[in-house]
Amino acid sequence: MAYTKRLDGRKFDELRPMVAKAGNIPNADGSGYFKVGKTEAYAAVYGPRELHPRFLQNPKTGIIRCHYNMMPFSGTGTRIRPGTKRRSQEISMVMELSLSPVVDLSQFPNSVVDVFVEFPSTDAGSRCAAISAACIALADAGIRMKDMVTSVAMGQVDGAICADLTYNEEAYDAIVSDIPVAMINGSKEITLLQMDGEITKADLIKSLEAAKDACGKVHKLQQDALEARFPGAGTDKKVDAKEVSQ
Amino acid sequence: MSSEITVEHRAVVIPGQVLAQGMDYLPGEETYREGEQIRSKVLGLANVNGRVMKVTPLSGPYIPKVDDVIIAQVSDILMSGWRVQTGTPYSAMLNVRDATQRFVRKGEDLSRILEIGDYVVGKITNVTSQNLIDITMKEPGLFKINSGRVIQVAPQKVPRMIGKRGSMIGLIKRYTGCKMVVGQNGTILIDGNAEREELAQKAIRMIEEFAHQSGLTERIEDFLKSVVGEVPETAAPSGDRRPRDNRSRGSDDSSKPSKPFVQRNADTPTENTDKAVDEKGSEEKK
Amino acid sequence: MIVNNKAIPSLAKKDMRLDGRGMLEYRGPISVETGITVTAEGSSRVQIGDTIVIAGVKMSLEKPYPDTPEEGGIMINAELTPMSSSQYESGPPRMKAIEISRVVDRTIREAKAIDFKKLCVKKNELAWFVSVDVVSINDAGNVFDAASLAVLAALNNASLRDFDPETFAVDYKSTTKKKLPLTKAPIAVTVYKVGGKFLVDPTTEEENSYEARLTVGSDAKQIISALQKGGSEPITIDDVSAMVDIALEKASFLRKAYQKK
Numbered sequence: 001m002a003y004t005k006r007l008d009g010r011k012f013d014e015l016r017p018m019v020a021k022a023g024n025i026p027n028a029d030g031s032g033y034f035k036v037g038k039t040e041a042y043a044a045v046y047g048p049r050e051l052h053p054r055f056l057q058n059p060k061t062g063i064i065r066c067h068y069n070m071m072p073f074s075g076t077g078t079r080i081r082p083g084t085k086r087r088s089q090e091i092s093m094v095m096e097l098s099l100s101p102v103v104d105l106s107q108f109p110n111s112v113v114d115v116f117v118e119f120p121s122t123d124a125g126s127r128c129a130a131i132s133a134a135c136i137a138l139a140d141a142g143i144r145m146k147d148m149v150t151s152v153a154m155g156q157v158d159g160a161i162c163a164d165l166t167y168n169e170e171a172y173d174a175i176v177s178d179i180p181v182a183m184i185n186g187s188k189e190i191t192l193l194q195m196d197g198e199i200t201k202a203d204l205i206k207s208l209e210a211a212k213d214a215c216g217k218v219h220k221l222q223q224d225a226l227e228a229r230f231p232g233a234g235t236d237k238k239v240d241a242k243e244v245s246q
Numbered sequence: 247m248s249s250e251i252t253v254e255h256r257a258v259v260i261p262g263q264v265l266a267q268g269m270d271y272l273p274g275e276e277t278y279r280e281g282e283q284i285r286s287k288v289l290g291l292a293n294v295n296g297r298v299m300k301v302t303p304l305s306g307p308y309i310p311k312v313d314d315v316i317i318a319q320v321s322d323i324l325m326s327g328w329r330v331q332t333g334t335p336y337s338a339m340l341n342v343r344d345a346t347q348r349f350v351r352k353g354e355d356l357s358r359i360l361e362i363g364d365y366v367v368g369k370i371t372n373v374t375s376q377n378l379i380d381i382t383m384k385e386p387g388l389f390k391i392n393s394g395r396v397i398q399v400a401p402q403k404v405p406r407m408i409g410k411r412g413s414m415i416g417l418i419k420r421y422t423g424c425k426m427v428v429g430q431n432g433t434i435l436i437d438g439n440a441e442r443e444e445l446a447q448k449a450i451r452m453i454e455e456f457a458h459q460s461g462l463t464e465r466i467e468d469f470l471k472s473v474v475g476e477v478p479e480t481a482a483p484s485g486d487r488r489p490r491d492n493r494s495r496g497s498d499d500s501s502k503p504s505k506p507f508v509q510r511n512a513d514t515p516t517e518n519t520d521k522a523v524d525e526k527g528s529e530e531k532k
Numbered sequence: 533m534i535v536n537n538k539a540i541p542s543l544a545k546k547d548m549r550l551d552g553r554g555m556l557e558y559r560g561p562i563s564v565e566t567g568i569t570v571t572a573e574g575s576s577r578v579q580i581g582d583t584i585v586i587a588g589v590k591m592s593l594e595k596p597y598p599d600t601p602e603e604g605g606i607m608i609n610a611e612l613t614p615m616s617s618s619q620y621e622s623g624p625p626r627m628k629a630i631e632i633s634r635v636v637d638r639t640i641r642e643a644k645a646i647d648f649k650k651l652c653v654k655k656n657e658l659a660w661f662v663s664v665d666v667v668s669i670n671d672a673g674n675v676f677d678a679a680s681l682a683v684l685a686a687l688n689n690a691s692l693r694d695f696d697p698e699t700f701a702v703d704y705k706s707t708t709k710k711k712l713p714l715t716k717a718p719i720a721v722t723v724y725k726v727g728g729k730f731l732v733d734p735t736t737e738e739e740n741s742y743e744a745r746l747t748v749g750s751d752a753k754q755i756i757s758a759l760q761k762g763g764s765e766p767i768t769i770d771d772v773s774a775m776v777d778i779a780l781e782k783a784s785f786l787r788k789a790y791q792k793k
Binding site: 363364365391392393394395396440441444447448 | 536537539546548550551
């Protein structure tokens, strides 16, 4: 029995309903929000700011530091005790690696940009939502970046390549692989690649090709969210264009 | 391959967004070329100026520049001066000899001159490649803040706060009678009677909210007029009329002529505030 | 902001505030949304001005305490995340978070707002234990009131899960119509004394320049269930009387926002 129809009725290349926002945390220097299905990420950026302790400082550039955290009630099942866990530490690290190729902090030697991501609710794909939200927050903070990073959890369920797996699909009783991917939007270069499950090389490459399209959809939402931050901007386009040409 | 511009002038663009295709166009500030494409480095407004593609950032930290007047807060007292917070990731140094005219004995308690938490209006005298910053208070218009309130706005919005030739800040000062200082780091001092300080603060918040829109000066004037009624321009010279005599009503203290930076802006008349940002940027390049 | 720290009490003497509000005026908008996450048994998102908190309820079946063999229990925990303010750092909760947890806990517990007996599944063996976590998203001042309101709203939103009658394993994917037995609506309101005057709903700056504060937890019948005096200055009995009056009035004001949602 092949996986011919997805558990929630989506098409194979269809992502769950998504919502993206920018500037949702006023205290932060930049903030973002990304919701896909029941997975919901808030991201806040503070910095560039002074980095302590001193030995972490890099005199050539600023650094980016990510902090991934699930709220105690955000998992299916019992309460998650607050505090650092190996899982969140690892995800924080891969977030840093997935974002740092686009971020340019050379203007700010010895400084740090902190990215905090918190989840009120999760249903698979949380590290991908974290990256998509964090990238909105970084852009909103005015951090120089050569491009946006977008992220989607691809996967293969019983032979079918699917975009944006849910928790139920990850737990489907068949051969399943879960492949979180992050891509630089323009070049489609990969900055996050993890996999657990079982997959052939051919299917892996097929999944990554399919990720391009899925990431494009995420990018569109990121862009709309950042544009919506400045309502009425460019309303005087024509007038200004004239002034400039004079 | 034909060249074309792929964004509208003044449109909001995001990092990585393609602004123009082809070799006929050149990358300007906050943009870069990748192959045939010119792309944005930041979230900002596209600025199409002839063949040069630029982006004016809409957010981000304050970048310290020599001769900028800023409002900074003392965070530590050192051997021969103070460490002050500038609203950048980097603190600045204020040396004793740059802080006061009077002779300071070796070993004298510096907290009697400036205490931790005090705000000063200072001017940046040096910025190194590693962003070590020196500031001074020993110029006219630079002083320790003793009264009033201090509020923070995004540094990108400072040009709009000041307005062309200081028109915006002049307007608020005229209608509220407050002494005001707009630091280039986005820290603003408002000092006057309590009700008028509140009014000035409201005006600032309005500018902040609508900074990326046009027709702001009229809007602010209408607002101020609706609260305090007509105030003749002679009540306090506005930046528009006499840009070189920019003393506000609040700053009677003749030893401290206020607002040298309004004059600085007044000295570089600009078409609109976006250009003000651009011109500052190009100064930086030279 | 030392200059503002001076301005706050001197304005307060004239019944004025830095942001132009009245002394006893809350920031707007006040919003209470519930059922905002599906993973929690109950949840809420509360916004007071720019201050935003999220609360979630988790429940588990556990053995009752020996001294209360027929009762379930409750635990309230507040997290002030580094996301919500540059003042907070990652790590174990600081004093402020602990104080919020404890005072909101007492407000609910001592009011006997939850009928713990109804949480008992099997005497001496199994009862529902309720954990409420409240997390700050943006701390622009007065997380205290926001947290109290959010905890109450999340509890009110909570329903029990199904469980296997044999193994007592909770099915966290199930939903039931059985609500948490919440019988009262106690809310903690903190009144601040600044420049000799009283104010509510402080901004972050105001929270850094007050003389004393009194948190009062009270229910709809104006019965006080928790008190906490804070701040470095002493207060008089007259102060207490005035502050409690304000807190009771503001609690019923916030309760309206809670009931409206």
